[in-house]
Amino acid sequence: MxxxxxxxxxxxxxxxxxxxxxxxxxxxxxxxxxxxxxxxxxxxxxxxxxxxxxxxxxxxxxxxxxxxxxxxxxETGIRWEDLEEKVIVAAPVKPKAKNWDQLVSEEEKIDEKEAKGETALNNLFKKIYSTSSPEVQKAMNKSFSESGGTVLSTNWNEVGKEKVSVKPPDGTEFREWEK
Known part of the structure; x- marks a missing residue:
């Protein structure tokens, strides 16, 4: 006290x-x-x-x-302005607000530049999927899963009508897994 x-x-x-x-x-x-x-x-x-x-x-x-x-x-005859020495406390510096959207886009640009081959292709598909409407996402999911990964469509009007058939790349044939 x-x-x-x-x-x-x-x-x-x-x-x-x-x-x-x-x-x-x-x-x-x-x-x-x-x-x-x-x-x-x-x-x-x-x-x-x-x-x-x-x-x-x-x-x-x-x-x-x-x-x-x-x-x-x-010790000397000077006039004291105050009894105690003042402790100067530095005011905390308020950090600048971060623009998170800008940081994310910068990171994505770096990732795109560094990605090569299959990684670059997967990143492209992720970007398309994440920025698409729910209808496009539904078309991508249905076409990819029904075709065994050989078709990726963004057109729900086409994909929604019937089952998507398997379309392997030229020069290859599709085989079912033996059970």
Whole structure:
């Protein structure tokens, strides 16, 4: 738990007033260093990182019934704008929004360039299938499965009328698997 405090200054010193009733009964302790003041007292804590350095040997503290008064000797006679040095926290940089569609199309272009032979052909069929209407997809599925993989049609009007027959490539013949 922290304690309330206030401060004022003159040309030669900075005085910090820590509001703490019966400080002597609360086992208070004060540590003073060149750029820091640390005070504890039965669950209370005050930790200050000073704006400017002080002279530790000429600094002191004392407890009175309602407060602890810490007197810090200034190293130089400059006016302090604040008691503590400000910690500058860099604001998080908001990442730019990603255009996922553009990233996907760039990846597809890379895949198309790298693909060769049968892989390139399969990629072409995947692209046609994924960008087609449900009617075209149905025609492709029916023609491919009924022809044993020898016909791939996108025309549902033609394919939907009757069973698609097997049409092997020129110079080959189609054989049924023996059961």
């Amino acid at each position: 922290s304690v309330r405090h206030d401060w004022y200054q003159s040309e030669t010193k900075v005085v910090i007033t820590v509001l703490l009733k019966n400080a002597a009964d609360k086992n208070f302790a004060v540590e003073i260093s060149e750029k820091r003041v640390h005070m504890t007292a039965d669950g209370y804590e005050l930790d200050l990182k000073l704006l400017h350095p002080i002279v530790v040997e000429r600094s002191s503290y004392k407890a009175v019934p309602s407060k602890v008064e810490i007197t810090l000797a200034k």
